[in-house]
Amino acid sequence: MNVCEEHLNVTIDESEIIIGAKDIIKRIRPSWPLQHLHFKVFTDGRTNKLIGVWHSEHYTDMVLIRIYGNNSDLLIDRKSEIKNIRILNKAGYTHCIYATFNNGFAYEFLEGETLTTETVRNPKVYPLIAKRMAEMHNLDSENEFIPKEAFIWEKTKKFMEIMPKRFSDSLKQAKFEMLIPSYAILEKEYQILKSTLSRVNNPIVFAHNDLLLGNILYNQKQSRVVFIDYEYTALNYQAFDIANHFAEFAGFDEPDYSLYPDKNFQKMWLKEYLQVYNATTNVSEKDVDELYWQVTQFAPLPHFFWGCWAIIQSEHSNIEFDFLAYAAIRFNEYFRWKEEISKLKTEYDE
DSSP states (O other): OOOOOEEEOOOOOGGGHHHHHHHHHHHHOTTSOGGGEEEEEEOOOSSSEEEEEEETTOGGGOEEEEEOOTTGGGTOOHHHHHHHHHHHHHTTSSOOEEEEETTEEEEEOOOOEEOOTTGGGOTTTHHHHHHHHHHHHTOOOSOTTSOOOOTHHHHHHHHHHHSOSSOSSHHHHHHHHHHSOOHHHHHHHHHHHHHHHTTSOOOEEEEOSOOOGGGEEEETTTTEEEEOOOTTOEEEEHHHHHHHHHHGGGOSSSOOGGGSOOHHHHHHHHHHHHHHHTTOSOOOHHHHHHHHHHHHHHTHHHHHHHHHHHHHHHHHOOSSSOHHHHHHHHHHHHHHHHHHHHHHHHHHHO
16 A cells, blocks of 8 residues: 655645645655656646646656645545545555645556546446446445445535625626525525435445546556546445436536436446446346436436535636536536426326
8 A cells, every 4th residue: 555655844836836846846756857857737627736747758657746726625625535545545446645745745647548528438438437436336434333424415515504605706796696596495405305315225335426527547558447536535325426427428618418328328337337336247127227216316416516516616716717607507407307307206106
């Protein structure tokens, strides 16, 4: 197991990340010649800032340095994140951490391409994702005798408590009032979700909870996928983790929810998943159908959760992105799914 070598008493200025990255490298890679360092700033993140550092002709030895986003500790339990990475690194599922510092950590670079809306459906790729998720879900991160509770309800409740009630920016406030449901409506929806989904008999597992396309690396040479970014990893409903991943088939910047996988694709995916999760090659159609039904019941919840997240980000994040518009997209999709499930229930009852 690779554990943190040390904690560095360093704070990187978000506006001077290259200077800060050099300071980290001097401490954890003292033999690297500073004059031969190369830097790559990654721009895909929506919470943190990420920079890769390597020295000439040693690209695969790159050190990744993540700088936590402004006030992101409101959203993320950083101690749990580091602990979860260690658990998953020990299992051989993800990168190791080289060092932590006051507002981030430095970690191992893993070769691979982040997924796209096309590659996530690739018959060579999606079974790898399903199997890796099942392996992760089978990890027991806590003592098996401690009752397992899904993190989603407390986390969503906390998000709702810290969401800004008003924006200091008048333009943002006007946009907020125009696009986002009132807090009274959101509170009511939260209670409905909790009451309804708590009754679904779905296992609570060690879940990633944020398996968007950018958080999956595919190494074609090794025919392997690796999950990254464990900021929201916690015990949670199995069906939430799967439904959340399916929602991310839409992409992030301009999500197209018509790309949500259809019933046939989902069942193929779920069969791959259940073969590993249940440790059997003999997965019944009944088992697949049951999990498919549960995933469908949970499909609205990720949209509600990330809608709340985006409102908080709109107030605090320094990253250039229209978080309010994104929140509106997610809440719209939440209500669309709610209506869809209501129709399915009516048809089923009839």
